[in-house]
Amino acid sequence: MNEVSKDPKKANNGKADKPKVSRRKFLIGSAAVAGGVAFGAYFILRTPANPLLRDLGPGEAAITPFVKITETGITFIVPRADVGQGILSTQAHLIAEELDIDPGTVTLDPGQPHPIYVNAKIASNSLPFQPLDEGFVPRTVRDLMETVARVSGAQFTGGSSSVADLHEKLRHAGAAARETLKTAAAGRYGIPAASLATENGEVVFPDGRRIAYTELAADAALVEPVTDVELRPPERWRKLGTVFQRIDIVAKSTGAQRYGIDIELPDMLYAAVRANPGRGVSFDRYDDSVAREIRGVHVVVEVTDGLAVVADNTWRAFRAAAALDVDWQTPDYPASSEEMWRVLEDAHREDNIDSRLRDDGDVDEALDGADVVSAEYRAPFLAHAALEPLNATVLVEPDHVTVWTATQVPTAIRDAAAEMTGVGKENVTLHVLPAGGSFGRRLDHDYVVQAIEVAMSVPGTPVKTTWSREADMAHDFPRPFHMARARGAVSGGRVVACDIDTISPSLSASWFGRVFIVPPGPDTLIVWGAYDQPYAIPHYRVTGYKAPEVVPIGSWRSPGACSNSFFHEAFLSELIAAAGVDPLEERLRLISDPTSRRVLEAVGEMCSWNGPDIGAGRGRGIAFAHSHHVPVAEVVDVTVTDRGLRIDDVWIAADCGTVFDPVNAEAQLTGAAIWGLGHAMNCELTYENYAPLQTNYHAFQGMRLYQTPRFHTKLLEQAPAVAGLGEPATAPAAPALADAIFAATGQRLREMPFNRFVDFA
């Protein structure tokens, strides 16, 4: 509690005087952490101390952990990482809406890793319940998992969870700051706070006089923060929900934007890495005599999985790394894709059953004696291949470590830096920088650990370690390969039975094991996108089989769903065709969830749906997914041309509850669909001699402009809860395209990438 005098006039008798209060007295509670209620023990409920208070100077106020005000300016702490999805701007606008200030006038700071910035929502995302099940047990366990996340203090960006997790916290922060500033102004001038208004970064008095928030900083530091605030309803929003400019758009259009790879520091050195192209093992011997002779080379360093070269620029470091003569150790997993697929096929055994989270009716009885439809589907390993190659800059000093990098897991980096160097966690400073893409790759911090190892070899000198594109491809944690075997039956023009066995290594075990702790229970990511769909098929079963890891794997834009949605929807499409009914009508017949029905109806209206037949040499496909709490329906039109198949148009309808930033929301819908389509068409990692054959963009490019269709999007706002849009539109893209290709050509595509079977124009 605030031990300082409650009378701000007494403490700050006149504008010029700085309050003489010691820092440790600023133990102000926080108004910003909404949602921290009803989870049991006090220890868990207690709000972590506001980290901004630690570094406050005299006359500076940190009213909430998200807003800091000084005489010279206002800073918003925006703790979720912007990897291109626009969350920097969304976070700023959420705070600014309630604080009544132009977010373009505010400094945006990702902040330091701290438990108060925990992402609780993401922990409850992967629980083994139907997402639409609001029964007692699912609700209680979701609450429990969010509590566990709070205690652990893990702060990460992912799972399309940022807006869901933050939209109330940040608006509360803005509102609490606004009301506290009004209280400070009221105290200074002896008038009731209720008579004051706020606008454009200023408190407005009844007589029209105005005083800037920054001028009130010293006073605000001394008043008890106003925590009991009501959020403005959407109809009172000025900017949220309207078309506004993304905060980083000018910098990103003029070349002014700086990324992790652009950091320059005085006396900085530059490093490149030469790691074992195989995973999990290092070298037997190496000869660095040639590399050391290259101009500008300072030192060759042994790091995890290989070697690094420190030089006076990146190019020389790259060249020297390539000049190292190394004998690599042999990994202990299968050397080739062919052998790896055999491992996955062999894992389809009773004793590998990991979950059966959907088991409606009696599938075995329904299929017994029926005319069974069966099919097998495959999804390959895929790289993230963000355009900015992974990099981190690190300065190791005797009592302090400073890291500059783009990351989705800042607390993991802080902990690793402290452990590796022996400094206390409080002596690790992490500058989280904008990322040139991620798609889930920066949920791992291996590249930062390696950069710390490099910097530890030249203490006192900052070193930027940059991976070559080839290193980035070889040392990705790819989307796991995944397969499904499905059986089903139809009767009287209806889908009556659907039994999907989905087989994959455990992404949770692999990724959580590296970054956090392996969660107990089944790995829902093996079945995500298949078991959790809102279809009421009478006999309906989804079984997850856990396969050996083979190579370490990672989260890839819509993990689980990016493969399972293809399996599930492509097979449903086959069943619907066998039943001889309309793909949209049959889906609507099978779904009772009103939110999901609405997006299907909306996409049908948008494209004037009249079945898959849209004329000779053309085809129309449809798919639906409930992905990351968002129902999405997509329709794809293709045309057969003499140069191959061309995607003409894509329609997308989705419901994310509330649209805060419509321009960015549309970008996420189309970007996620392009991600899903481009990789389904063109991309795979194939392994030979323990490493992917695809070493650069000539062999792995996703979609390029000439293949990009026209997009038509619609966002509904009737879903009961707010959800994020970074991932959902990826899931239905591949099956909608496969469905369209079937409509145009009669060919069923059951394996990605599709360009192994058809040509695209």
Next chain:
Amino acid sequence: MPLLWVLRDELGIKEPKYGCGIAQCGACTVHVGGSPVRSCQLPVGSVWSDVKTLSGLGAGGALHPLQTAWIEHQVAQCGYCQSGQIMQAADLLARNPNPSDADIDAAMSANLCRCGAYPRIRAAIKAAAASMRGGE
């Protein structure tokens, strides 16, 4: 040493980006003598004329119409490819004031965008072309 790394590490000019190092992504695109060049492939000793990067694209310090269109259409997501995209598009518009979809596809498909900002890249190029033709 390639022009890209002289610009980035020696001169501190950061608009051209390293993405692939083998002329497959276009993130390093700059103009040399007015023509778009993949600076990761051009040895600095072979530079034959003036080098221009994105911040020098607009006349007299003003924004180039493409940059204005990029801002209005909110093209960028992560933005890492956009310096290269705009430099490539500037060459297209210098040669073709009224490009069709097919012209845009042909000129721009060697510039990779992993976020999938392509629909807005198309729209912004058309808007900039219209504005440069005199606000049709």
